[in-house]
Amino acid sequence: MSWFKRDKGDDDKLPQLGEKERRVRTEGLWQKCEGCRQIIWKKDLEGNWNVCPKCGAHSRIGAVTRLNLLFDDAEFTRHDTALRSSDPLGFVDSKPYRERLAVMQEATDLGDAMIAAEGRLAGRPVQICAMEPRFIGGSMGSVVGEMIARAIERSIAQNQALLIVSASGGARMQEGAVSLMQMAKISAGLMRLDEARLPYLSILTDPTTGGVTASYAMLGDLNIAEPGALIGFAGPRVIEQTIRQKLPEGFQRSEFLLQHGMLDAVVPRLEMKQYLGTALRFLMG
Numbered sequence: 001m002s003w004f005k006r007d008k009g010d011d012d013k014l015p016q017l018g019e020k021e022r023r024v025r026t027e028g029l030w031q032k033c034e035g036c037r038q039i040i041w042k043k044d045l046e047g048n049w050n051v052c053p054k055c056g057a058h059s060r061i062g063a064v065t066r067l068n069l070l071f072d073d074a075e076f077t078r079h080d081t082a083l084r085s086s087d088p089l090g091f092v093d094s095k096p097y098r099e100r101l102a103v104m105q106e107a108t109d110l111g112d113a114m115i116a117a118e119g120r121l122a123g124r125p126v127q128i129c130a131m132e133p134r135f136i137g138g139s140m141g142s143v144v145g146e147m148i149a150r151a152i153e154r155s156i157a158q159n160q161a162l163l164i165v166s167a168s169g170g171a172r173m174q175e176g177a178v179s180l181m182q183m184a185k186i187s188a189g190l191m192r193l194d195e196a197r198l199p200y201l202s203i204l205t206d207p208t209t210g211g212v213t214a215s216y217a218m219l220g221d222l223n224i225a226e227p228g229a230l231i232g233f234a235g236p237r238v239i240e241q242t243i244r245q246k247l248p249e250g251f252q253r254s255e256f257l258l259q260h261g262m263l264d265a266v267v268p269r270l271e272m273k274q275y276l277g278t279a280l281r282f283l284m285g
């Protein structure tokens with residue numbers, strides 16, 4: 001039998017991939033769009049900053065990708081990378097908080113749920129803090145609070161605008177009241193930024209909820225959201241159960257909030273940088 005000839009019947013003898021193996025081999029190459037439910041080649045999605053090329057739905061992106069998108073030439077300097085939570089409550093739920101932090105730090109290569117960075121946006125030096133949604137749900141604890149507080153100080157010292165990109169489930173329960181105190185601490189800092197006549201632009205992405213919405217995410221001189229983002233304080237299920245009423249269509253999504261005067265704009269991800277550049281030129285001259 002020649003090397004190149006193969007009888008039709010031989011195919012039967014080739015090992016057939018089981019359903020499970022087939023799934024394993026294609027896993028990671030394709031992704032189902034949450035918007036149109038179509039299967040999209042992952043590279044196509046990533047090449048479009050995770051905006052579905054078919055329906056325009058915005059999938060979540062991490063902090064590094066976000067900063068690459070916003071900063072000129074994707075160049076930026078990180079600050080406060082060594083800040084770590086001290087686990088002030090010695091908290092244990094299904095596992096010790098310390099352990100949870102270590103796992104997250106390993107998985108994301110970050111110290112906590114935020115990257116504080118400095119660089120240029122449309123040629124203008126700015127401070128941008130981007131939250132990492134994968135890090136314990138992008139929750140806000142003492143480290144996120146301190147990073148923002150320090151970014152505010154840098155903004156004031158260097159006469160620069162501050163931008164915060166939120167992607168968060170809210171205050172981090174493993175730090176209890178310490179997390180809640182960050183709301184007041186950051187709000188006070190933002191007031192000092194205001195007194196220094198420097199703009200703060202808040203960018204709300206999917207999801208922005210809980211204590212983050214209840215503090216800095218809604219305190220921007222401009223509050224700008226990505227399309228279709230879930231933005232709210234309590235989740236829709238909790239509200240529905242509490243008031244025992246059916247919630248309207250699109251409740252707590254960006255477009256709904258814009259319609260009801262809670263946001264200044266809804267801007268697609270691919271137009272965000274240009275929009276922010278224009279806003280900063282308008283606000284700072």
Ligand SMILES: [Zn+2]
Binds near residue numbers: 036
């Ligand atoms: Zn889609």
